[in-house]
Amino acid sequence: MKVILATDLIGVNTAKGEHNRDFLDKYGILTINMISSPGAGKTTLLEVIMKALKDKYNFGVIEGDLYTSRDARRLLDHARAVVQINTCGICHLNAEMVARALEGMPLDSLDIIIIENVGNLVCPAAFYLGETCKMAVLSVPEGSDKPAKYPELFKEARTVVINKSDLLPYTDFDLPGCIKELREINPEAEIFVVSARTGEGVENLLGWLEERVKRVSPVD
Amino acid sequence: MKVILATDLIGVNTAKGEHNRDFLDKYGILTINMISSPGAGKTTLLEVIMKALKDKYNFGVIEGDLYTSRDARRLLDHARAVVQINTCGICHLNAEMVARALEGMPLDSLDIIIIENVGNLVCPAAFYLGETCKMAVLSVPEGSDKPAKYPELFKEARTVVINKSDLLPYTDFDLPGCIKELREINPEAEIFVVSARTGEGVENLLGWLEERVKRVSPVD
Numbered sequence: 001m002k003v004i005l006a007t008d009l010i011g012v013n014t015a016k017g018e019h020n021r022d023f024l025d026k027y028g029i030l031t032i033n034m035i036s037s038p039g040a041g042k043t044t045l046l047e048v049i050m051k052a053l054k055d056k057y058n059f060g061v062i063e064g065d066l067y068t069s070r071d072a073r074r075l076l077d078h079a080r081a082v083v084q085i086n087t088c089g090i091c092h093l094n095a096e097m098v099a100r101a102l103e104g105m106p107l108d109s110l111d112i113i114i115i116e117n118v119g120n121l122v123c124p125a126a127f128y129l130g131e132t133c134k135m136a137v138l139s140v141p142e143g144s145d146k147p148a149k150y151p152e153l154f155k156e157a158r159t160v161v162i163n164k165s166d167l168l169p170y171t172d173f174d175l176p177g178c179i180k181e182l183r184e185i186n187p188e189a190e191i192f193v194v195s196a197r198t199g200e201g202v203e204n205l206l207g208w209l210e211e212r213v214k215r216v217s218p219v220d
Numbered sequence: 221m222k223v224i225l226a227t228d229l230i231g232v233n234t235a236k237g238e239h240n241r242d243f244l245d246k247y248g249i250l251t252i253n254m255i256s257s258p259g260a261g262k263t264t265l266l267e268v269i270m271k272a273l274k275d276k277y278n279f280g281v282i283e284g285d286l287y288t289s290r291d292a293r294r295l296l297d298h299a300r301a302v303v304q305i306n307t308c309g310i311c312h313l314n315a316e317m318v319a320r321a322l323e324g325m326p327l328d329s330l331d332i333i334i335i336e337n338v339g340n341l342v343c344p345a346a347f348y349l350g351e352t353c354k355m356a357v358l359s360v361p362e363g364s365d366k367p368a369k370y371p372e373l374f375k376e377a378r379t380v381v382i383n384k385s386d387l388l389p390y391t392d393f394d395l396p397g398c399i400k401e402l403r404e405i406n407p408e409a410e411i412f413v414v415s416a417r418t419g420e421g422v423e424n425l426l427g428w429l430e431e432r433v434k435r436v437s438p439v440d
Contacts, residue, residue: 089372149258
């Protein structure tokens with residue numbers, strides 16, 4: 001039997017996240033914590049966003065994965081810096097991991113950092129990383145009942161992206177019903193319906209992102 | 221600061237899981253721990269399986285969800301007994317929760333218990349519940365890279381169901397590549413490609429299930 005001193009782990013993480021926040025604020029970097037189920041299309045969405053905006057803004061990416069670096073490699077062409085965090089089986093990123101990733105990034109040349117969290121709709125929502133805001137990504141084939149079934153994330157997200165809208169004709173996804181439930185859970189969230197694959201609806205999301213980055217930029 | 225005595229939590233869970241296993245063995249009940257991402261189609265697959273086999277076998281269902289009982293209600297018509305476990309935010313079922321659920325079930329009249337775990341591709345794989353075997357469900361729109369990215373579950377699963385095959389024409393899913401990677405991770409797993417929605421491929425999965433239930437049945 002081991003005896004350990006258990007302090008408030010979530011509290012320790014939050015404090016560390018606030019430290020990250022202060023640090024990122026000094027550089028005026030918009031930081032987005034992107035959370036979804038496995039396979040909701042976070043990496044493809046990121047590729048599309050960065051491809052469209054990389055000539056205007058410098059992107060950094062912190063890529064959370066259990067083991068592989070496949071997703072990070074997909075993003076190298078579009079970002080100024082990509083740091084891979086392999087959690088070795090841990091189901092979420094925490095603020096300490098992000099702090100270490102930030103040490104390796106050229107912060108004074110970045111405008112936006114996107115943190116692609118481990119694919120998991122439950123655990124990552126509980127760990128504040130120092131982000132400006134959370135972006136929840138829900139994909140159409142997962143089903144329109146997911147916000148009600150996994151409310152923590154959808155309550156906290158500043159924006160919800162409903163991705164893979166190109167699959168709407170082939171699934172039972174109830175788009176008005178889903179948006180209605182999202183509004184009940186989180187009346188403030190901005191909701192975008194997009195297909196990262198076809199580009200449908202992405203323009204509005206890019207507009208939101210540009211507006212956000214201007215708001216945190218130190219030169220404004 | 222709280223001081224707690226931390227024993228080996230995974231070890232304690234495994235011991236409790238073995239207790240469940242012994243208990244279920246006495247009744248000759250095939251018990252399947254079904255694990256997937258949110259929205260991979262576990263509940264729909266369960267409906268299809270039970271609808272096809274409910275006249276031959278008596279099903280019990282243990283339904284794990286963070287908060288809601290939506291899925292459990294969908295299954296009431298087809299099962300002899302459905303027990304809902306709301307984990308209240310906890311990202312997986314554990315053996316203690318299952319032990320309590322079993323107390324409420326008419327075990328001497330059941331042939332098969334299916335445990336539908338919380339939708340999460342990471343955490344549930346680490347918690348043995350006393351199941352005869354794990355069934356991993358991967359849905360086509362999640363992408364063919366998921367077994368390599370989330371290997372714990374796919375290593376442990378006795379069977380892998382690739383669901384939503386009706387969406388193959390509308391996605392980039394690389395079916396031969398996915399099966400090849402699955403075979404590398406887990407050469408023993410039986411793999412079924414199905415669409416719970418259209419019924420395609422379900423027959424083979426039902427055959428496997430019938431063969432398994434005969435193997436554990438006390439009367440054989």
